[in-house]
Amino acid sequence: MRFILKMAWRDSRASRRRLVLASFSIVLGIASLVAIGSFNANLREAIDAQARTLLGADLRVQGRAAFSPEILAELEAMGGQQAREIALSTMIVFPTAENRTRLATLRALEGGYPFYGDFETVPADAPAKLAAGGKVAVLEETLMAQFGVAVGDPIRLGDEEFTVVGALRQIPGDSVMVAMLSPRVFIPYDELEGAGLLGPGSLARHRRYVVFDDGSDPLAVERRMREAYPDEHLGYETVEERKRELGNALRNVYSFLSLVGFVALFLGAIGVASAIHVHIRQKIPTVAVLRCLGASSRTAFGVYLVQGLALGLIGSVVGAAVGVGVQLALPRLVADMLPVEVDFGIIWPVVFKGAGAGLLICGLFSLLPLLAVRRVSPLVAIRAAVAEAAANRDPWRWVVYGGIVAIVAGFALRQAPRWQVGVGFIVALAVSFLVLGLLGRVVAWAARRFTPKRAPYVWRQGIANLHRPNNRTVLLLLALGLGTFLIVTLALTRATLLAQIAGAGGSDRPNLLFFDIQDDQIDPLREILVREDAPMLADAPIVTMRVSQVRGTPVGEILRDRDNNVADWTLRREYRSTFRDHLNERTERITAGEWVSAVEYDGSGVVPISLEQGVAEQMNVALGDEIEWDVQGLSILTRVASLREVEWRRMEPNFFVVFPAGVLEPAPKFYVAATRVGDPAHSARVQEAIVAALPNVSAIDLQLVLETLDGIFEKVQFVIQFMALFTVATGVIVLVGTMMSGRLQRLREVVLLRTLGATGRQLWQIQLVEYAVLGLLSALVGCGLAVVANGLLAHFVFETVGVASPVTLVVAVITVSAITLLTGLMSNRGVTNHPPLEVLRAEG
Template sequence: MGKNSNIPFILKMAWRDSRASRRRLVLASFSIVLGIAALVAIGSFNANLRDAIDAQARTLLGADLRVQGRTAFSPDVAVALDALGGKQAEEVALSTMIVFPTAENRTRLATLRALGGGYPFYGTFQTVPADAPARLAAGGRVAVLEETLMAQFGVQVGDPIKLGTNEFTVVGALQQIPGDSAVVAMLSPRVFIPRDELENAGLLGPGSMARHRRYIVFDDGSDALEVERRMRKQFREEHLGYDTVEERKRELGQALRNVYQFLSLVGFVALFLGGIGVASAIHVHIRQKIPTVAVLRCLGASSGTAFGVYLVQGLALGLIGSAVGAALGVGVQLALPEIVAGMLPVDVDFSIAWGVVFKGAAAGLVICALFTLLPLLAVRRVSPLMAIRATVAESEAAKDPWRWVVYAAILGTVAVFAMRQAPRWQVGVGFVVTLLVSFLVLGALGKGVAWAARKFTPKRAPYVVRQGIANLHRPNNRTILLLLALGLGTFLIVTLALTRATLLAQIAGSGGADRPNLLFFDIQDDQIDPLRDVLIREGAPLQADAPIVTMRVSKVNDRSVTSILRDKSNDIADWTLRREYRSTFRDHLNERTEKLVGGEFTGRVESDVDVIPISMEVGLADQMKVKLGDEIEWDVQGLPMLSRITSLREVEWRRMEPNFFVVFPAGVLEPAPKFYVAATRVATPADSARVQQSVVGLLPNVSAIDLQLVLETLDGIFSKVQFVIQFMALFTVVTGVIVLAGAVMSGRFQRLREVVLLRTLGATGRQLWQIQLVEYAVLGVLAAVVGCGLAVAANALLAHFVFQTAGVFSLLTLVVSLVLVTAITLITGILANRGVTNHPPLEVLRAEG
């Protein structure tokens, strides 16, 4: 500021000068309200969620430590677990079919959990009636069934269900158990029975894909993490899984952090868009105040003093918007726990996270200040001579080097925020680039529209059409701003909708007209032929089946798995060495799901071959850091087998057929203990139910997955998640509408002069309305088309790089978006300009002097 400036004068002048423009400026401040509200609401909810996780940490697991194995614990492991003391409970979990005799023997795949002991030790096992857990612990052929499953099949307490070869009586409906959420139950509904009844039901045959668990609560103060480390070292070769309260907290926190970061980025887009609205309002405000600034300069005020007056007004807008946005964000956060109810394994209580509130408000103030600086730069170049001139030299303002400094500050602020909020810096960079490209495309479109409207206005079109198109390039037009506001909002919402459709289509893509849609698994060696026979009788012969032999990696190129895992310098993915592989053997490639990308596939070898040629999935080879010619030794249920990678395959995992990481040739694995998976196709849901009933009736341990049921389940989950995301993304759309209204209002005075001129020349009120409709219809359609185009491109990139599939082009989604965005633009434009056409010409002409 100059020597003549002082703080009291600047504040007093800023207040007095704003009298005639306060309503318009306050509306401009509302542009950033929803962005701040989104950041505050999301941040506060995240803080409350972290507090809830910390407070209810033990209920996330129900015990201090969980140990899990894919097979029954060896005697040594069992002795070691018993020696830990404390309270312990056993569980065996597996997927199986439930038969509902009271519902015409309909079947449903479910997660069976056979409990023995007092689990859960922390939290509550909520059922209706409340005594069901006690009856379950007492033993006998009783079951607690998922509440939603009972409602689906009309099952009541006291009704029978069939699991394996035995019937069980339902003694209660499950409402909640520690560690699980409603989303988990949607994926696979749960049924609980006493542990002692599992073997009697014939559900634990050889090769059964069951998970054996032991839950432990320490009564001597032992550290669960220390016990875990000790057991990992002692039983490294057992390939056990461990879970502690701290690990569960960390995993849940990381999963929720990704969602929180994404939603925060969406909220920041709304705030960024609001900043553009503020900049537009200040720009118009400053243009109207140029004579006032010139007068101040004539009276001796420095350029710094004039700049300070309007900077104070801009900061006041930021303060008002930040305060209102923070208050609204706290109110929205009140509703979030209800919106996500049932989707989280903990109950979230509301409390105001003041630190988050202040951070959100500060972010709004910074964005508002940065965007206010852009139009304010023109004030510094106002000469006292402008008091007697009619225009301002725009060229000088455009050449102001400080404009580039402000642009750099805005871009830097966005980049820093994106980097901090994104789960990885690459995602943050991608977000900034995507946002920048979207702005550049929409800005270029605005420039192009204004240019085209000037050059190619159809001369034979009706007068109202020509005039409406001419408004797109008139002085002080809002074409670029309106396209930015609406186009960006459309882009975000449509991208979310298309992404959801892509995810569902990725799964549904495995259910084409010629593809299997019913998968059977856990088929024992002596059951594959009876299964073939029953499916032939039911008119659904097998389309594919494959034997499965379980094995583990013991050596890679003469290096033991233990030594590789101890070597922290290697970049091999640990899971590739720790996991239990379910491999198959055959003499051919599956042309429908496999493509040879390297080497030569060997289909059959002699049983006494020294080194077995195998085919490996290319992604696994990349993760394991092996290549053609490398050797791998396998532990096939106690028998070592040396193999060499002689071919690499790409596998189409989405097809609902038996697919494998590793394929052995025929001739060597036939004698090994094995089980089968098989797939067939049925025409209708009724046929699926009939076939499943027949199979389960004959082979009770065999389970089935119906693709249509999987789709319906995942669609329900996606719908819940999409609702939460779109609820927050809607803030961006509404912000766009507010910016649109603010832009229209800021140009209201210019529009009023044009309307008066047209009325003086004889235009009717109806013609004036039609001119506005043409202008806003063109803007709405263009914003929708470009926003949808950007969304299609973004969805294609996400599908290719994130989901490894083809993006879905949903014509219905695009058409609905086009109609809605156009309607919003028309309605907002008309409401913001209401009353303009009713002004008599003399009113404005007199005001002009």
């Protein structure tokens, strides 16, 4: 072993710079694994440490209607500290901003909530003023900035005017991302009723927050109440549940980023293997001499195995250090997306785990070229072809291949949130490598067979470089194509998600939706819309109801059966259903059964209804099954007569349940309506007119929703692309390392061409052609794979049609081609500047 270590050190003298550069190929892959792993560990510690501030209480009980006397008595019996809240969506009017309006989440509070964490406002005494009561309000800080509102300014909510006493910065349980989608405004609990926003049909959520002074277990209390009041349709949330939900949501992002980091590591390992391959080919004569001097094949193999492991160790240590540095930046990048503050701390097990993974992967990939050393015979000193033939017959190559496949598959399955995702990742990675590797071989073959004979010399020579001995065509296409594939897939997925939402905004589709319209307000609303040049395009009556029985079995009994294959939410929720005698041809189509338009209903008998096919699957019902509904105290027995596919993306009134005409007309109801406006100014004018005449009516502006979601997507995409860029950077490093490792071969070619009379300009143009072809092909194939991946994600995950933005694809092609050209030319800088005699002397 002592001889092996000394020989490995001495033998590396002439090529240390090149080998160290090769070790940097795995640095960014390890750095991404360490950074993401450390951040995830720090995040989990922060969630555990700040667990109670995630909810602000020990238990939250929520209902869509005011709590029944039985529930109120149960809550009062719990004791401890309690707070009440009613939350609903409504329109805010800003008198100081020319009566502009904005949809917001109104939260009316009473009590000491939040009991854990800080209610942060400017000025700091705003929560105290809110608790003291009166017509005061605390507004989202971003909302005040958007409309130029200052402390002391008035706002109007419904029929009442409130004075702003503070700007909200943070409240437990919500992140800035939540506020972007729906800005919050807080008022005293007792002032809500006077605002006239709690009429029939209002989408209010009644909440009670509880802090137990006697040490009661919130989960046990929740289970007891669920069993005791199954028909109350209440929602419960505890700190542990909030932690679990947040952890599951973040695990998907963590898993994705870890997989992206592993791809970078995998790609870097290929670069290390390429460098080792070139290094070993140059050292074959040295190995043959060692064998002639009596060294065994095991000793010779050990010398170069030590060198390969040293490369992995250097890359792992540097990568772990870089990863720790990157982790310093991650909390700042995602601070707005998290409901907890994350402090940086080095998690040594994660660091060692990432470095160990890098060393293992690097070692496995280094074994492939190192196997050739085992078969080097002393005869190779005079006949070099013997080594290549022996290496190709080595059965251990398949063992190493199996080890690489097992490591990749095991990591993917372990990191993925579900095994199906892991398998999908493995298949996608395998297909990408297969396509890019096959493309490299096809390009080399085509360059040999179909080079135009009449093309200029520099073109013919540049294309010939794609199939010359020791070319790096396959490796370069893999490195750049895979990086392009990942980055472009992310960009296209974002475009697809936005287009899915924007699909409701076509030239003939509504883009402004009104809800909470009372029965006697629909006609005045229609008149206002006509007067404002925005005629009503769609409207629908809504009747609230709940499921009481399915196939004769009470809901409470079904919910107690844990093996019922029914999604609980389908039985607990309050349905807002409609009735009509026609299908909405723009958003609905029958997939099974027969549509029934109208019936004569006298209060008895079975009513045929139409269910949305997704909710039918979740409820585990089929055509012909009977469902009994509690329609505000009246029981109606129905039969599933048809199933519908609904286009939920269209900004029109769509429903899970549609009754035929002739049944629900006498029931208490409210309406939703939709119109189309031409521009933001028209939208603001229409909303102002509606709020002035009908203050309880709220509006959703699709364009505003799009802008908000686009801002959220941009932040999430930035974080993901920040890590995915590690793959592209790794590809560039692999590209540089590959060019540097092939510099000796390129030097000899240049010497020969210069000897035959080629000018420096011609040699530069030859390289330009070669790298231009490689960069263009890498970009085109990477973009093609991204388009396919985006299409599959859109179809199977987002259930929509993939969007391939031409601008994104063109920018990607130009950028990757430019990176390839620049990197290739820089890595070979100076090769063409020396006269042939100088280079030949340098070569000995």
